[in-house]
Amino acid sequence: MAPRTIKVDALVVGGGIAGMQSALDLADQGYQVALVEKQPSIGGKMIELSKVFPTLDCCSCITTPKMSAVAHNSNIQLFTYCDIQSVDKQGDGRFVAQVIQKPRYVDIETCTACRQCEYACPIDLPHPFDQNLGVHRAIYVPFSTAVPQKALIDIDNCILCGKCERVCPVGCVDFTQQPEELAIEATAIVLATGFEITPTDAKAEYGGGKLLNVVNALTVERLLAPTGPYGHVLRPSDGKEPDSIAYIQCAGSRDKSLGVEYCSRICCMYAIKQSMLISGALPLADIAIYYMDIRTFGKGYDQFYQTAKAMGVQFIKGKVAKITEDENQNPIVRVELIDEGSQVVERQHDMVVLSVGMVSKYDPRTIYDVNVAGDGFVDTPLTNVSPCVTSRPGVFVSGSAAGPMDIVDSIVMAGAAAAEAAAYIQATGPNGHGGGRSIAAGEEKELAHA
Amino acid sequence: MTDKKEDTKNRAAMLKSLREKHKETVEKTQALLKHNQSIRKQIRQAMQSGPMTVPEVAEATGLPSDRVLWHVTAMKKYDLVREVGMSGEYYQYELAQKENQ
Amino acid sequence: MGQESNAGEPKVLILATLSGGYAGADSVGQAHAEYATNTYILPVVCPAMFPEEFYIESFERGIDAILVMFSGTDCPYKGGAERTAQIINKVYPMMKERGIDTRRLRLVAICTVCTKPFLKEVTQVNELLDEIGHVAAEIAAGPSVQAPAS
Amino acid sequence: MSNRVDPSLIKELKEYGAVNIEACFNCGNCTAICPLTDSKHSFPRNMIRLVQMGFRKRIMKTPDPWLCYYCGDCSDTCPREAEPAETMMALRRWLTAQYDRSGHGAKLYTSEKAVWKAILQYSMIPVILLLIFHGLKALGVPGLDSFEIVTDRVALNAFAPVFWVWAVVLIDFVLLGSRLVRNIVHMFQLVMGELGRKIPLRIYIQEFKTFLLHTITQRRWLDCGEDRKRWFKHLLLISGYATMLILIVGLLWWFQTDELYPLFHPQRLLGYYATVVLLYATGEALIGRLRKREQIHRFSHPSDWLFPAFIFAGTVTGILVHIFRYAGWPWPTYLMYVLHVMVMISMLDTEVGIGKWTHLFYRPLAMYLERVKERAAEEPAPELAPVGAD
Amino acid sequence: MPEKHDSKAAAKAKSSPKEEEVRIGAYTCYCGGNISDVVYCEKVAEALAKLPNVVVSRTDMSMCSDAGQAKIEEDIREHGVNRVVVGACAPSLHEQTFRGTVQRAGLNPFFYHHVGLREQDSWVHHDRVAATKKAIRLMSAGIAKARLLEPLEHIRLSAEKHALVIGGGIAGLRAARDISRRGLKVTLIERSPFLGGHMAQLESIFPTEEDARTVLHGLIEEVAADPNITLYTSSELTGVRGYVGDYQVQITQQSRGVDEDVAEEAMAACTLEVPDDYNYGLTQRKVIYKAYPGCYPPTPAVDWKNIPDGKLELKMNGKKIKLENKPKTIDVKVGAIVIATGFTPYEPRKGEYGYGELPEVVTMPQFIRLLAMAPKGEELVINEKPVRNIGFIHCVGSRQIDDVHEPQPDGEVNNYCSRVCCTATLHLANDLRHRFPDLNIFDVYEDIRTYGRGHEDYYIEASENRVVFLRFHGEEPPEVVASPDDDVSPVQIKLKDYLTWGEEVEVPADLIVLAVGIMPNPVDDLINLLKVSPGTDRFLLEVHPKLRPVETAVPGIVLAGTAQGPMTIQESCAAASAAAAKVSVLLSQGLVELEPYVARVDLDLCKGSGECVEVCAYEDAITLESMTIGGKEVKRAVVSPANCAGCGACVSACPNRAIDLQGWTLGQYQSMIEAIVAEIPAVEIES
Incomplete structure (x- = not known):
């Protein structure tokens, strides 16, 4: 059976903030866009965050409306829970992507996300969305603000007891679903495949991932998020409210011994942001940030850093060399206090946060045939004047797929990628130009998005 | 009536064949479920006596406190325990009504 | 002290332009700076729309002070700032006539990032209200016990 | 005091084997990972920084490089691959050269040509001496009767009569010893400075046990955190080396003999023990340096090769002398003996007081002086300000 | 005149067939805890329900x-809610x-009112009870409206x-090109010639x-073609009218001054010299000039700014020629402005780090020009003095x-x-090392912020290139002083170096380069014309x-590049492309929507x-x-x-209260004020 074919102007790969923004910027120009996301919901890494620097807006207040706008935009077709198998160029110069949509075992049309199935399911599993501190069941709605807001079954951790099916009021559970093949035909491709954080166990000196109270910064985002696993900032070893928290900067960046030489750009700011938020949640807690250089380079960022200093967050210059723990699982950091006479000290904290960096998560060469740079991210050969152009004509890159960057820079770059893709579609689309459905002056066009 | 019976039968057969197909993961998950159920039982028993903190439950059950925390978190999410204030630096939890009975 | 009538905290109405004071108040929020809770900020396109009676009626309804936070010379509307100033100037004699302390109405220019001036105004108006109390007392007393205007 | 930055020291230290010291961005990881540092002892970063700043005098005054045993943790975890451990190693070489006021040591560290020249010169000493004595005897100079080349059997003590050899060894030993003492005194002056004279002699005497302890056992090495194998190997090496030193310097009259002793004779047992240990330890060190697997062996300065290579060559030639002698081959014995002595003299003259050999003394001395300073600081003497590492 | 799609709202409001019952949905957002x-x-919700x-x-x-959002939609569809008030950010x-x-739920989008509970309540108050009461009052006012x-x-x-794109630097060029590539027309203006x-x-x-x-000329060529x-060029925005979709802008262009065919000759003949801004005043150039060899446009231009009366006399081929600046204005209609x-x-x-007082102190942009002019060789020579x-x-x-x-x-x-x-500093330091192997390079910093892709490599390379780094604390900035006469170097930097235990150290120098920051170009005229706002950082x-x-x-007014904040070339281009995308979103549909x-x-x-009419x-x-x-x-x-700006001046002017502002009526304000002064519904609020 031939796969269902979807014809669009642009295929956007990745439903994180960069992908969503690129898709919206293309769709709002009148182009047809297919947005393909690997996870069951769009939102990317950003939707996991609590609040965002330097404005301290609640993160979901920025992300969820964009997710909603993507879902409701009449020019965007959303494909979640999909894997792209291959991308080839056809004779007419258009790309065709072979996509497999994984079965959710839930009928997406009828599911109302009432979560009765979830309550009925007996299997509790660590929830990756909560950095495994929280739980989900074998059938679950990915998270409270997921788009689409629909349940799915984790078939690999299901005993097929059928309880969910019995309680479902609309009968949407369907164990017989099969993967669906799709072919997406597009003139341009925007890669917005994002990044991965440095694994917490990457550095043996930091406990190799075995110390329970040494957590990564994404975990703290979840602890701080109102929808987080505990609803409070508690440490994972025993649920204690921490009095003393240390941040270790460059725990996954600027370290040749880890094979990551570059700066991940976001860690200084998120550590400062989290410090401020923790100070708000736990006013008595002492917070220390061990750093090499504080890199608060963006608009309003240095002022943010000064505010944190004024709030009493301690900034200590020195790279933590080693973390051990005492018998109560309190982490102990060993560090040279560079600014304080160079003495070596061992300091005990209740919880230590590794300011992990950003690394490339996959090899884009295999599917998309674009070059990667030495840092593993998509190469942008014309990086100065055309920062979104890749080595392959018609394929553009958006957001942190082209190297570490923060949300502001990702959103700006997403706009730039949309501009590049639009220009490419304009120049090479069918009939010479104007692959997009550009609208004549005065012609009414439903503006479906918010 | 017969239709409904037929349906139930078909459904049971379908689930059974599926279980056969996913034998490996189903068995693995069943083992996990059993393990978790025994832990939950211990935790519930320990918590019969009233609100407790995670280290208290850990002490009473002999389970590692991080595991207790995870299970309490799970139970809280699905309304099986609820948070009832703090004791020192720890939150206290008690069994939700239906669990108490 | 203004406890003789209308118990409860005095109320400050802030008419803030979207392009100036309202955005400025938002910046104050962004900065998480604290100020008194008796402040009610209403967004306004341009305060030039409010006729003189509007202010008098507001005082009569029980608003104890009004801060008009407009954009001053940065007003995006032609003549908006001047027109607003003219109207406010006409309100003052009307207030006097009714025995209302003219310090209860202030026109100030607040820009989108004017956090410090915003806080200063709110602090000052509350200091004033601590001193002169509720407007209702003044209105009840009539023009004879008029407080000296500054 | 003028603290003027002088970037030339980095370049200089590279000649002493510092590998990538420029790359250091002063994060402090090395100092914090080092198991030997604490709130009082802070290195290697402080040393690297002094080098980057070019503060020569202050480096000369510090004993810190001697407190490091090169476990390599700092280099393994350095985020910039700046090889701090190699910098400490290079600083030990540099300091060794600085303690030697003659400048000879510096030359040998920084110029391979100078090393070859020195070896060539020193190794000629025994050859020339033998030629002179045998020549003079042939010319009929009296008093040289014991010099004789016997070819029908092995008669080493006739080829090179032991008391003559011993005399030469002792003379060289005194000369080298005085050089060593001069350098040690210099080091003492540098490290203790003004303080040296203020500290009561009593403390020096009471703490002298520290010196002996560290000389013999390298006790501090055990705090290094790494496994104890290297410490033990080194201890073994020292025991072998010390045995051989005593046999040659103190007991040569007994050790160099034409007698064929039974296998369990103490002369043979001691000799074998020292030989086996030296051969094993130096052989392993050399192979390690060739393979470059462990951090400590990844980089090698010529001076790292020299000392073990000398011992290795000395041991091998010694074994061959021994075999040839017991086999009863006169000529091979004599020639090998000359070669052996050439190696030993070269070694002593290029190492003692100026080469890597001197770490035998400098390292325990540094510990000793540190301890003395600590003790002095502990004493309730009001005129003494507490003194840290820097 | 643009085609107008006039609002029929007024008519509709009047002719609404029956007074439908007002059913309000009030929503109080947690804002994720904010x-x-x-x-x-x-x-709050409990009080509002009453x-x-x-x-x-x-x-x-x-x-x-x-x-x-789905909750709101459901309430509209299922519970007949026909007015919505959300209290949120x-x-x-x-x-x-x-x-x-x-709108999605089928309601008129203006049946919605938004109350700012975050920035104006929860973020500025700590007293929970008072803040809750204020929230109820603010929401009540919203509900009243x-x-x-x-x-x-x-x-x-x-x-x-x-x-319209204002500015012909890299960001303006990038934006112009990207807007054009999308099929829209662009007018690009640049202040300089x-x-x-x-x-x-x-x-x-x-x-x-x-x-x-x-790289730059690659883009300039694309733009030119x-x-x-x-x-x-030589043009500035001097007037603007209208609104998004239909801005009528006035551009004032200074004369180029000389005709193309004689321009080179005129430049050669010109004798009047002024400081060369291309070299940051380090050299002189003629007032008829090219910015640099190969610049675009290639025709020389007269630098009128340096000719006070706008007239220049020139002797060319023995003839006296008078040049005069005759500025002209150009009117263009544009839909959006970048x-x-x-x-x-x-x-x-003057005197900051010795700048302007010690000849050995220059800024980095100046140094880049000096270096470009420096003689080739193994040794760096600046102003004929060797730099070691x-x-x-x-x-x-x-x-x-x-x-x-x-x-x-x-x-x-x-x-x-x-x-x-x-x-930029480290990039330059590495360049210096490659060209001058024996040069001693010192780098005095606070934090090294090589954050960008590939930037850390410059830091690593600079270190490996034996650049000596010294670190100061912001509160204790370094000092630049002249050395004593007998010193080998003319100047020195003194600082407390926190990598050397906070010790006072001195760095000898023959040349000191100040890595100066970025400030926005002064654009007060544009701020006034376009009513855009600067931040506290200007x-x-x-x-x-x-x-x-x-x-x-x-x-309809978007930002591109460093007018918005410090950026690298790459970031400026990304921002410019993003701005172009926004312009395309706005204009490619051919129509814009204005608030009613x-x-x-x-x-x-x-x-x-x-x-x-009088007051408008x-x-x-x-x-x-x-x-x-x-009948009368x-x-x-x-x-x-389409022409009404919505300021409401007419509202207060009307003696008969016959005119009002749609969406912000006087009546609405009055009822909001009534709600503010009213007793709030009784709710028990624990403290």
Whole structure:
């Protein structure tokens, strides 16, 4: 059976903030866009965050409306829970992507996300969305603000007891679903495949991932998020409210011994942001940030850093060399206090946060045939004047797929990628130009998005 | 009536064949479920006596406190325990009504 | 002290332009700076729309002070700032006539990032209200016990 | 005091084997990972920084490089691959050269040509001496009767009569010893400075046990955190080396003999023990340096090769002398003996007081002086300000 | 005139067939804790439920999420809610979001009112009870307004498919090109006679090591050859009227001064010299000049700014020639405006780090020019003096601290990081090392911020290149002093070096380069003309750094490049492309929507006094027109919505209260004030 074919102007790969923004910027120009996301919901890494620097807006207040706008935009077709198998160029110069949509075992049309199935399911599993501190069941709605807001079954951790099916009021559970093949035909491709954080166990000196109270910064985002696993900032070893928290900067960046030489750009700011938020949640807690250089380079960022200093967050210059723990699982950091006479000290904290960096998560060469740079991210050969152009004509890159960057820079770059893709579609689309459905002056066009 | 019976039968057969197909993961998950159920039982028993903190439950059950925390978190999410204030630096939890009975 | 009538905290109405004071108040929020809770900020396109009676009626309804936070010379509307100033100037004699302390109405220019001036105004108006109390007392007393205007 | 930055020291230290010291961005990881540092002892970063700043005098005054045993943790975890451990190693070489006021040591560290020249010169000493004595005897100079080349059997003590050899060894030993003492005194002056004279002699005497302890056992090495194998190997090496030193310097009259002793004779047992240990330890060190697997062996300065290579060559030639002698081959014995002595003299003259050999003394001395300073600081003497590492 | 799609809202409102029952849905958002951490949201909801007309009162963790929006939609569809009030973040963030929600559920989008509970309540108050009471009052006021909401419709206007780009630097060029590539017309104006901006003054650029002018000219050539782009050099924006989709802009262009065919000759003949701004005043150039060899446009231009009376006499081929500046104006209609006015390097005060007092102290932009002019060879020679020790000082004019640094003329210190200087410095240091192997290079910094892709490599390389780094604390900036006469180096930097245990150290130097920060080009004229706002850092302000990072608060005006904040070339280009995308979104549809907040006349009350016309400052916004009412020929006020700015001046002017502002009526304000002073519904709020 031939796969269902979807014809669009642009295929956007990745439903994180960069992908969503690129898709919206293309769709709002009148182009047809297919947005393909690997996870069951769009939102990317950003939707996991609590609040965002330097404005301290609640993160979901920025992300969820964009997710909603993507879902409701009449020019965007959303494909979640999909894997792209291959991308080839056809004779007419258009790309065709072979996509497999994984079965959710839930009928997406009828599911109302009432979560009765979830309550009925007996299997509790660590929830990756909560950095495994929280739980989900074998059938679950990915998270409270997921788009689409629909349940799915984790078939690999299901005993097929059928309880969910019995309680479902609309009968949407369907164990017989099969993967669906799709072919997406597009003139341009925007890669917005994002990044991965440095694994917490990457550095043996930091406990190799075995110390329970040494957590990564994404975990703290979840602890701080109102929808987080505990609803409070508690440490994972025993649920204690921490009095003393240390941040270790460059725990996954600027370290040749880890094979990551570059700066991940976001860690200084998120550590400062989290410090401020923790100070708000736990006013008595002492917070220390061990750093090499504080890199608060963006608009309003240095002022943010000064505010944190004024709030009493301690900034200590020195790279933590080693973390051990005492018998109560309190982490102990060993560090040279560079600014304080160079003495070596061992300091005990209740919880230590590794300011992990950003690394490339996959090899884009295999599917998309674009070059990667030495840092593993998509190469942008014309990086100065055309920062979104890749080595392959018609394929553009958006957001942190082209190297570490923060949300502001990702959103700006997403706009730039949309501009590049639009220009490419304009120049090479069918009939010479104007692959997009550009609208004549005065012609009414439903503006479906918010 | 017969239709409904037929349906139930078909459904049971379908689930059974599926279980056969996913034998490996189903068995693995069943083992996990059993393990978790025994832990939950211990935790519930320990918590019969009233609100407790995670280290208290850990002490009473002999389970590692991080595991207790995870299970309490799970139970809280699905309304099986609820948070009832703090004791020192720890939150206290008690069994939700239906669990108490 | 203004406890003789209308118990409860005095109320400050802030008419803030979207392009100036309202955005400025938002910046104050962004900065998480604290100020008194008796402040009610209403967004306004341009305060030039409010006729003189509007202010008098507001005082009569029980608003104890009004801060008009407009954009001053940065007003995006032609003549908006001047027109607003003219109207406010006409309100003052009307207030006097009714025995209302003219310090209860202030026109100030607040820009989108004017956090410090915003806080200063709110602090000052509350200091004033601590001193002169509720407007209702003044209105009840009539023009004879008029407080000296500054 | 003028603290003027002088970037030339980095370049200089590279000649002493510092590998990538420029790359250091002063994060402090090395100092914090080092198991030997604490709130009082802070290195290697402080040393690297002094080098980057070019503060020569202050480096000369510090004993810190001697407190490091090169476990390599700092280099393994350095985020910039700046090889701090190699910098400490290079600083030990540099300091060794600085303690030697003659400048000879510096030359040998920084110029391979100078090393070859020195070896060539020193190794000629025994050859020339033998030629002179045998020549003079042939010319009929009296008093040289014991010099004789016997070819029908092995008669080493006739080829090179032991008391003559011993005399030469002792003379060289005194000369080298005085050089060593001069350098040690210099080091003492540098490290203790003004303080040296203020500290009561009593403390020096009471703490002298520290010196002996560290000389013999390298006790501090055990705090290094790494496994104890290297410490033990080194201890073994020292025991072998010390045995051989005593046999040659103190007991040569007994050790160099034409007698064929039974296998369990103490002369043979001691000799074998020292030989086996030296051969094993130096052989392993050399192979390690060739393979470059462990951090400590990844980089090698010529001076790292020299000392073990000398011992290795000395041991091998010694074994061959021994075999040839017991086999009863006169000529091979004599020639090998000359070669052996050439190696030993070269070694002593290029190492003692100026080469890597001197770490035998400098390292325990540094510990000793540190301890003395600590003790002095502990004493309730009001005129003494507490003194840290820097 | 653009085609107008006039609002029919006024007519509709009047002719609404029956007074439908007002059913209000009130929603109090937790804002992910931002509000609920201070305000007892449940109590607010409970209180609001007791108000008249409120049929639904709910809370949600985040109302703006899809699930939150779905609640509203459901209430509209299932519970007949026909007015919606959400109390959440500032209206500037999500008012549009919820209008969309309401519209999706089939309601007029203006049956929505947004109350800012976050920025104006929970974020500024700590007293939870008082903040909760205030929230109830603010929401009550919103609900009071909601009772009086009327259906409105956006004013739809056809949009000029044409954009104006202000600034011919890299960002302006990039934006112009990207807008054009999307099929729109562009007018690009540049203040100076030549394109390229500051990028033309650079040599090699990071992180690609490309030649700056080669890269720049690649783009300039594209722009020059682009038939969709009209370029005006020596031009400034001098007037603007209109609104998004239909801005009528006036451009004033100075004369180039000399005709193309004789320009080279005239340049050769010119003798009057002025400091060369291309070389930051380090050299002189003629007043008839080319910015640099190979500049675009290639024709020399007269530098009128340096000729006070706008007239220049010249002797050419023995003849006296008079040149005169005859500025001309050009009127263009555009739908959107891109501000790409760029930056200016921070100019240190006289005496700041010895600048202007010691000849050995220069800024980095100056040094780049000096280096480009320096003789080739193994040794660096600047101004004919050999340089053996060179010191760089970071954060000059950036990351300044109150009470430590002297403020700018406007009283502010530059407390921001200029983002590019660290990498630029190290890039330069490496370049120096490659060219001058024996040069001693010192780098005095606070934090090294080589954050960008490939930037850390410059730091690593600089270290390996034996650049000696010294670190100061911001509160204790280094000092630059002249050395004593017998010293080998003429100047030195003194600082407390925190890598050397905070010791005072001195760095000998023959040349000191100040890594100066980035300041926005002064654009007060544009700020006044376009009504855009600068932030406290003086850079132009975006609406929201994440939601709308390149848009200004003025519809149709977007930002590109360093006018918005410090950026690298790459970041400027990304921002410019993003701005182009926004312009395309706005204009490629050929129509724009304006908010319907315009004046509206109640013909029953209007007496034709004409006061409104008198007070209105906008051309053709209100006119008195003759019409027949009740058989009588009368004059009545008529509003032209496309021309009405919605300021409301007419509202207060009308003696008969016959004119009001749609969406912001006086009556609505009155009822809001009533709600504020009213007793709040009794709810028990625990403290």
